[in-house]
Amino acid sequence: MDPNQVSPGRDRRIPSPISAAQAIQPSSPRLFFSAAAAASPGGGGGASHRRIAIAVDLSDESAYAIRWAVRNYLRPGDAVVLLHVRPTSVLYGADWGAIDPSAAEDGDSEESKRKLEDEFDAFTASKAQEVAQPLVEARIPFKIHIVKDHDMKERLCIEVERLGIGAVIMGSRGFGAARSSSKAGLGSVSDYCVHHCACPVVVVRFPDDGSGAGSGAEDPNKQDGPDRTGGAEEKPELHPLPQRQH
Known part of the structure; x- marks a missing residue:
């Protein structure tokens, strides 16, 4: 029997996991490198302690999650990936800024659609740089x-699995048009990722009073909670309890 001949009862080709993953990706990813990543060994893709993803939807919640990660989670040697999934249609979930909708009224021509897509891609990249x-x-x-x-x-x-991410940090209130209006519990996106991601997921709760919607100009070395700079902490004064009369 010819060793190269495949028996009728066996599959001729078994698709690899890589080819299966490529088959379900509707578009190629777009990568934008920061100056710090380009200056690091290997352009930011070399050996590092951890590869951390921060899922962003370009909202105040995402900006707060990034600031929280800088203050409380990231450490020297970490490589960070800001991961953004934008809707296939720019008219769905595009609630982050003023993109002129009149472009969609010029007809359904491919040229007008492509123009709107290009404008939205440029806006997305610019906004991502801002929250970063x-x-x-x-x-x-x-x-x-x-x-x-x-x-x-x-x-x-x-x-997350394809990029070999070690941990994901994300906000707690959902993303884009799917953002939950309820302030209780996790959003639908973060809840799904907690149960289905192949790595640990850190969910950052956005302050209910909206105090996290800052510009990010605060000191990135500031730690949440007690002072960790080594200075003496002020101890609260303790008063004696009143004696109970019998």
Whole structure:
């Protein structure tokens, strides 16, 4: 029997996991490198202690999650990926800024659609650089990874596994048009990622009073909670309890 001949009862080719993953990706990812990542060995893709993804939807919640990560989670040697999944249609979930909708009224021509897509891509990249400012100020190498998909929850988990991410940091209130109006519990996206991501997921709760919607200009070395700079902490004065009369 010819050794190269395949028996009728066996599959001729078994698709690899890589080819299967490529088959479900609707578009190629777009990577934008920060100056710190480009200056680091291997352009930010070399050996590092950890590879951390921060899922962003370009909202105040995402900006707060980045600032929280800089203050409380990231450490020297970490490589950060800002992971953004934008809707396949720019008219769905595009609630982050003023993109002129009149472009969509010029007809359904491919040229007008392509123009709107290009404008939205440029806006997305610009906005991502804006929310990444705390990473720039802290000189933490990062990449901006943007993909398009109609299913944000599933695509986030796919990209996390495909990029070999060690941990994911994300806000607690959902993303884009799917942002939950309820302040209680996790949003639908973060809840899905907690149960389906192949790595640990850190969910950052956005302050209910909206105090986290700052510009990010605060000191990135400031730690939440007690002072950790080594200075003497002020001890609260303790008063004796009143004696109970019998």
